[in-house]
Every structure is written in C-alpha cells, then in structure tokens.
Amino acid sequence: MEKNSPRWEIEKRECAQALLNRPWVTKEADPDLFRAIRSHYEELRDWFREHCGFTLLVTRHFAKLEKVPGRAQPWMGFSEFNDPRDYALFTYGLWFLEGKGEGEQFLLTEMVMAIREHLLGSGVELDWTLYDHRLSMVRALKRLQEMGILQAVDGDEMEWVRSGGDQNVLYESSPLGRYVLRQFPRDLTTYTRMEELGEGLYADTPEGQLLRRKHYIYRRLIQEPVVYDREWSPEELHYVLTQRRSLLEQLANMLGLEGRRYREGLLFFYPEATGEMQLFPTARTISDIALLLAGEARRRLGQENSNLYVDEQGRLHLTRADLEGLVLDLRERYKDYWSQQYRRTRSGELTADLLAHLEEWGLAGHGPGDELWLEPALARWSGNYEEDLQAERQVCSPRTSEPGDCTPVPEQM
Structure with a gap:
C-alpha cells in the first residue's frame, strides 16, 4: 500500500x-489490525503523544494506547460492576x-x-463464605477473562459461588x-487529589501549562459525547475558539471525526x-x-399553554412531571413500535431510564428537587415514525442543524 494514499489514510484512522476504543489489540486475536498499527506506529505514537499526552505501547504480541480521561465520567467504568468491591477485587486479581x-x-x-491473606x-x-463477596469475585474474574488476561481451562465460577466456595476452577494466565x-x-502515594491521576508531568511554565491545557481539551473532545462551552474554563474556551481550525483538522485527519x-x-x-465505538443514537x-x-419537546415549546422554557444557555427546562407526561403521550402514540419492555414498564421507571440515558450522552441534566433540563445538543436531533413506511423511521442527521432536515434509516426496533 502506498504511503499517504487514500487507503493508507483510511487504515490509519481505523487503527486510531x-x-x-479497545483495551488493546493483540496479534493473536486480530493479526491484520495489529500489523497495520505497526505500519503506522510512528505517526500514531507522535500524534497521540503530542495532542493527548497518551503513550502508545507496541510489543511483539499486542498494541495498547494508555488512555487517560480528561474528566472521569460514571459511564467510563465497567458496566457489569455494581459495587466498589468489584473494582478492588479486579485490581487484586491483577496483583495476583x-x-x-x-x-x-x-x-x-x-x-x-x-x-484474602494479602488484604488481612x-x-x-x-469473607468467602458470604455470597456477595463471592459474586463480586466472579464479576472481577469474568472481566479479566473478557480482556484476555486469564483463561478458564476447567470449571465454572458460578458453581464456586453456588457451592459456597467448595467447587474449583482451573485457570491459565497470560x-x-x-x-x-x-x-x-511518580509514586501513587504522592498523589493527593483524584484529578492528579489524569495529569502527566507538566513544567510549571507558560509552555508547560499550555501543553497541559491542550492535552485536557483533546482528551475531552475525543472521549466524551459532547462538551459545551460553559464546561470550559475561560482559558480553555479561549483555546477552543482560537484553535478551532486546528482542532477540526486534526480530529478529522486522525480519527475521521467531523466537527x-x-x-x-x-x-x-x-x-x-462504526463497530469500534458506541454512538448515539444506539x-x-x-x-x-x-x-x-x-x-416533541421542540413542538410543545412553541405552544401558548406550555410550561417549557429555554434559559440563556439554551437549555430547555421542565419538571419531572412534565417529562413523564411527555413520555406517556409518546408511548400512547408510538407504543406499537417499541419493545415489549418499554410498552409495559411503569411510566416512572421509563422516565428514569430515559433521563439516565440522556444524561449519559450529555443530552440532559437535573438540579435540586424535580428540576430537569434538556441540553441544547438534543435539539440537533428529531425523530418520528412514518405511518406509510413502517419499515423506516426518520431521524435528523447531526450534520444538519435544521429541525426538519431528516434522513431515513432502516427500522431497527
């Protein structure tokens, strides 16, 4: 393949x-992609180091980008872990x-x-006689297996859980x-704030602080669904505004992101x-x-008797009761298109699921009491079902800001 040809650039973006979006790429599991990363190693290494402060490791067996979040978010954890104990046991599993x-x-x-003896x-x-402790250990073990860190040769972890610890499993390490x-x-014991864990060693000079600011901005833009201007500090916002052309070009060339x-x-x-990442809509x-x-919220905003209003930051405010009412109306009109779960679930639970989904994608937020708001980026989207084309649905493309400019995509429900 000719270097810097269109195919070369596409392959480089696929590698990036x-x-x-993966913990690592192994030669055994994906040999073609691993070879491609080795071919693009120098450019990938230099770009991630310069713009994000990330380190790219490539050995004979795997390639790994050591990623650091700009700002840690709840959804960045392991979705199957539901207790801090799960993370602790995952870490002590690595220690072992x-x-x-x-x-x-x-x-x-x-x-x-x-x-157990190490923690004592x-x-x-x-206490491995406790069911919850054994279940936490199994969740940690399953994550270790999914990542390819160990492999179960014989036995089943759930049998160990159900038997009270009497059964056994044979593993093989990697x-x-x-x-x-x-x-x-530096040594972990020298850190005093969680935020420090995401920072590298930046010189206490104007140049060092500018590099720190640059890395922080790039990390957030490539790792989070949306970052609003109000979330930046004045210095960060100045960088985003003055370096907009460079940000757009760099993220387009290396990652295929359009901005x-x-x-x-x-x-x-x-x-x-793309199959490499989670995208909205899911x-x-x-x-x-x-x-x-x-x-629906945009249509109701223009009605005379509507309680909805937009603040100076472009956020559409409503109460939880307002949101639940909107969801109930939508279910009454469109339930035939929805999954059985959402046709039958209680309105309060459905509203809570929807709000959690929107907040995870940076499209909604909540304040004290029952105060809620829909973020302005949500207004870039709109959806409705075409009655005469039930196999299709209409959703607005994020590439357009016009509410009525919609692109049909196949029905997936």
Missing part, C-alpha cells in the same frame, strides 16, 4: 479508532497475576486465599495482566456508523424514545 508466568496454571481457591495484612477482611494498569510518572461550531459549543460526530429502543422526545 481501535486503539481508542503479576506473580504468574505466561501460560502458568493455577486454581481459583489458590487465588482467592492469596488475595492491610486490615481488610474478605502476559497481558501486567500491562493493564498504566504507568504513572461544527454551534451556539452551545464545538460538537463532533462520526458521519457513519440500537436500543430508549434511543428512539430520546429522538421522539427531542422533536
């Missing part, structure tokens, strides 16, 4: 997207595996007893475990669906309901 060689086999009971030395007690936790520039300047901020999107019915809500 994979590195951003550091002492194992590649392909070395061990038993689950060996692992859990070593973790720190004054923390784990060398990936020692590369999960990223390298920190536009709107009143609420500089917004980026992928013009086509394939879930709750995203379809969010699109319907966007159009």
Whole structure:
C-alpha cells in the first residue's frame, strides 16, 4: 500500500479508532489490525503523544494506547460492576497475576486465599463464605477473562459461588495482566487529589501549562459525547475558539471525526456508523424514545399553554412531571413500535431510564428537587415514525442543524 494514499489514510484512522476504543489489540486475536498499527506506529505514537499526552505501547504480541480521561465520567467504568468491591477485587486479581508466568496454571481457591491473606495484612477482611463477596469475585474474574488476561481451562465460577466456595476452577494466565494498569510518572502515594491521576508531568511554565491545557481539551473532545462551552474554563474556551481550525483538522485527519461550531459549543460526530465505538443514537429502543422526545419537546415549546422554557444557555427546562407526561403521550402514540419492555414498564421507571440515558450522552441534566433540563445538543436531533413506511423511521442527521432536515434509516426496533 502506498504511503499517504487514500487507503493508507483510511487504515490509519481505523487503527486510531481501535486503539481508542479497545483495551488493546493483540496479534493473536486480530493479526491484520495489529500489523497495520505497526505500519503506522510512528505517526500514531507522535500524534497521540503530542495532542493527548497518551503513550502508545507496541510489543511483539499486542498494541495498547494508555488512555487517560480528561474528566472521569460514571459511564467510563465497567458496566457489569455494581459495587466498589468489584473494582478492588479486579485490581487484586491483577496483583495476583503479576506473580504468574505466561501460560502458568493455577486454581481459583489458590487465588482467592492469596488475595484474602494479602488484604488481612492491610486490615481488610474478605469473607468467602458470604455470597456477595463471592459474586463480586466472579464479576472481577469474568472481566479479566473478557480482556484476555486469564483463561478458564476447567470449571465454572458460578458453581464456586453456588457451592459456597467448595467447587474449583482451573485457570491459565497470560502476559497481558501486567500491562493493564498504566504507568504513572511518580509514586501513587504522592498523589493527593483524584484529578492528579489524569495529569502527566507538566513544567510549571507558560509552555508547560499550555501543553497541559491542550492535552485536557483533546482528551475531552475525543472521549466524551459532547462538551459545551460553559464546561470550559475561560482559558480553555479561549483555546477552543482560537484553535478551532486546528482542532477540526486534526480530529478529522486522525480519527475521521467531523466537527461544527454551534451556539452551545464545538460538537463532533462520526458521519457513519462504526463497530469500534458506541454512538448515539444506539440500537436500543430508549434511543428512539430520546429522538421522539427531542422533536416533541421542540413542538410543545412553541405552544401558548406550555410550561417549557429555554434559559440563556439554551437549555430547555421542565419538571419531572412534565417529562413523564411527555413520555406517556409518546408511548400512547408510538407504543406499537417499541419493545415489549418499554410498552409495559411503569411510566416512572421509563422516565428514569430515559433521563439516565440522556444524561449519559450529555443530552440532559437535573438540579435540586424535580428540576430537569434538556441540553441544547438534543435539539440537533428529531425523530418520528412514518405511518406509510413502517419499515423506516426518520431521524435528523447531526450534520444538519435544521429541525426538519431528516434522513431515513432502516427500522431497527
């Protein structure tokens, strides 16, 4: 393939997207992509280091981009973990595996007893006779397996849970475990604030602080669905406004992101669906309901008896009761298109699910009491079902800001 040809640039963007959205790319699981990353290594390494402060590791067996969030968000964690204990056991599982060689086999009971004894030395007690503790350990083990850090050779973790710890599982370790936790520039015990964990070593000079600001802005723009102007500090907003052309060009060339300047901020999107990342709208019915809500809220805003209003930041304010009423009306009109779950669920639960979905994507927020608001970026979307074309739905493309400019896509519900 000729260097800098159109195909070369497409392949480079595919590599960058994979590195951003996967824990790592292994030679064994995806040899073609791994070879492509090695071919583009220098350009990928230099770009991520210069613009994001990320380190690209490439060994004989895998490639990993050591990513750091600009601002940590709840959805950045493991979705299957529902207790802090799960994360702790995941980390201590990595600690245990550091002492194992590649392909070395061990038993689950060996692992859990070593973790328990290690924690007892720190004054923390784990009780494997407790069902919740065993279940947390299994959630951590399953995540370790999904990441390819260890492999179950024989046995089932859930049998260990159900049997009260009497059953066993045989595992085999891989060398990936020692590369999960990223390298920190100094000893962890010297950090005093969570925010420091996301920072590198920046010189206490104007140039060093400018580099820190640049990395922070790029990280947020490529890792979060939307960042509004009001979320930047005055210095950061000045950078976004004055470096807009460079931001647009860099993210387009390396990641295939298209961006536009709107009143609420500089917004980026992928013009086509891709399997490397989660995009809004998702394939879930709750995203379809969010699109319907966007159009319905805009229509009601112009009605004389509407309680909805827009503040100076472009946010559409409403109460939880208002939102629930909108959702009920939408369900009455469109329930035949919805999944059985949302046709039958209680209105309060449906509203809560919808609000959580919108907040996760930066499209809604809530204040004290029952105060809610829909973010201005949600107004860039609208959805409705075509009665005469039931196999299609209409959704607004994020590439247009006109409410009525919609593009049909296949029905997925």
